[in-house]
Amino acid sequence: MPAVVVAGARQTGKSTLARQCGPEGRRYLSLDDLDLLDLARRDPDSLVRGAEHVTLSEVQREPGLLSAVKRAIDSDRRPGQFLLTGSANLLMMRRVSESLAGRASYLTLWPMTxxxxxxxxxxxxxxxxxxxxxxxxxxxxxxxxxxxxxxxxxxxxxxxxxxxxxxxxxxxxxxxxxxxxxxxxxxxxxxxxxxxxxxxxxxxxxxxxxxxxxxxxxxxxxxxxxxxxxxxxxxxxxxxxxxxxxxxxxxxxxxxxxxxxxxxxxxxxxxxxxxxxxxxxxxxxxxxxxxxxxxxxxxxxxxxxxxxxxxxxxxxxxxxxxxxxxxxxxxxxxxxxxxxxxxxxxxxxxxxxxxxxxxxxxxxxxxxxxxxxxxxxxxxxxxxxxx
Incomplete structure (x- = not known):
């Protein structure tokens, strides 16, 4: 898939896992950073334009960013471009209008067994x-x-x-x-x-x-x-x-x-x-x-x-x-x-x-x-x- 979404409760280890996954040099961007969050709201396409192996953390904070991810994938469907993490079930959020259907696989990270x-x-x-x-x-x-x-x-x-x-x-x-x-x-x-x-x-x-x-x-x-x-x-x-x-x-x-x-x-x-x-x-x-x-x-x-x-x-x-x-x-x-x-x-x-x-x-x-x-x-x- 061009994108993988890892979701789960806050503090289950999603960010730690995401930082250790994928090729070396992968960009890591967290919407917990208020400057990045502001940019994601004003110009989401600039965050994902020309992206190659990028991790976007806590994407539930700006659901509109998913539409920009969709547009980027539709122009280039190479697998593994986006790793998204979120502390909420994006498919259950009312404000999320883009599910990345056919473009992403979803994984859930539960607390440690x-x-x-x-x-x-x-x-x-x-x-x-x-x-x-x-x-x-x-x-x-x-x-x-x-x-x-x-x-x-x-x-x-x-x-x-x-x-x-x-x-x-x-x-x-x-x-x-x-x-x-x-x-x-x-x-x-x-x-x-x-x-x-x-x-x-x-x-x-x-x-x-x-x-x-x-x-x-x-x-x-x-x-x-x-x-x-x-x-x-x-x-x-x-x-x-x-x-x-x-x-x-x-x-x-x-x-x-x-x-x-x-x-x-x-x-x-x-x-x-x-x-x-x-x-x-x-x-x-x-x-x-x-x-x-x-x-x-x-x-x-x-x-x-x-x-x-x-x-x-x-x-x-x-x-x-x-x-x-x-x-x-x-x-x-x-x-x-x-x-x-x-x-x-x-x-x-x-x-x-x-x-x-x-x-x-x-x-x-x-x-x-x-x-x-x-x-x-x-x-x-x-x-x-x-x-």
Whole structure:
């Protein structure tokens, strides 16, 4: 492609990655530089005219620059000319009228997974599980040595590189997260949309953090914090556009129904979510969120299409995550228990019974050390052997 767009939340490492990519001598231009931002607004064509291997960072700050990039590409379609980074999902921004369709490929950089924090260039064992028959899962996961880890420590530090890797003290991380939120509210958010009542927005962020793993009910959320439903909808969309909030659609055989069923709410980073909510002790939902972060990093790095969904029936039976690849469904249940039991996997059996040959055996990810089949429908696996 003539252009590659790397998007993700602020401070996930996009600029560091972009500076290290591509041929030596590549020009690097950041719209965080106010002089460059002003030039991009007044004369965007001058920034990209005759460009050969140029990186444009934080392009969401001036969406009009994308039209100039389009014009440059249409006059010269050599691959790899433009590397664009942005701290917002350009395809979800209302002010972006140019998507570079047919001219750019899009990549998402999520916060660091546990495997990446350990120095391994992967997001988990998900692809291995997809490619291996169910009967071979236990041998696959037990063959390699794995480092057990307390999931609560990982949840507290999250996946942003600075607090996850470089800061070891909880107090220092809290200062970092507080500064991150202030910067987001006072600068990044205003670049996306005008928000007059920042205290209301921050209150919604806190309420959303306290509802991790729950179904999204905008009316109830608005009632709890004193905001009308349309405002709640707008604020949630802004958080999702910023890659801070993640909504997981519901699985249904009828793909149209997935758009109408209630999604589940998670955050892009557990450390930030805990800080915003004022919670010192992670809950079971935060372990779910950690597993999801690993799944998202894997999904958005693979070439084949995969969907991450959740499943819930009208009588309350539910499975935390369902990986859909082609005609195959892999259900995953996450429990914070250290002693998984057969009853913990009962909804995995229900899911498999309902979906027949499409459904593979399920995974019961837990906080203990047991790696064993609980029955033909579910393998109990320590979360750290997969995520």
């Amino acid at each position: 546990r495997q990446e924090q350990l120095g391994r260039g992967k997001g988990g064992r998900w692809e291995d599980l997809i490619e291996t028959g169910d009967a071979g899962w236990r041998d696959l996961l037990g063959a390699e040595p794995a480092d057990a880890e307390d999931w609560r420590a990982l949840a507290r530090r999250g996946g942003f590189p600075v607090p996850a890797v470089h800061l070891r003290d909880a107090g220092e991380r809290e200062i970092w997260f507080d500064g991150y939120v202030r910067t987001y509210l006072e600068r990044d958010l205003q670049a996306l949309s005008s928000i007059a009542a920042l205290p209301d927005f921050r209150r919604l962020m806190r309420a959303a953090c306290l509802r991790i793993g729950g179904l999204v009910n905008q009316t109830a959320l608005g009632r709890d914090i004193g905001l009308p439903q349309p405002t709640v909808n707008r604020y949630l969309n802004l958080l999702e556009t910023s890659y801070l909030l993640v909504r997981i659609p519901a699985y249904s055989v009828n793909r149209t129904k997935r758009l109408t069923k209630s999604p589940k709410l998670y955050w892009g980073d557990t450390g930030l979510a805990l800080s915003l909510a004022g919670e010192s002790e992670p809950r079971g939902a935060h372990l779910e969120n950690l597993v999801l972060q690993s799944l998202l990093a894997w999904r958005d790095a693979r070439l084949g299409r995969a969907e991450i969904l959740h499943w819930r029936t009208t009588v309350g039976e539910e499975v935390d995550f369902v990986i859909e690849t082609g005609d195959s469904l892999l259900p995953i249940e996450v429990k914070a228990t250290t002693r998984p039991r057969l009853r913990d996997a009962r909804h995995l059996k229900t899911f498999r019974d309902e979906h027949g040959e499409m459904a593979r055996a399920g995974l019961l990810l837990h906080a203990g050390t047991l790696l064993e089949w609980l029955g033909p429908h579910a393998l109990a696996v320590p979360w750290w052997r997969v995520a």
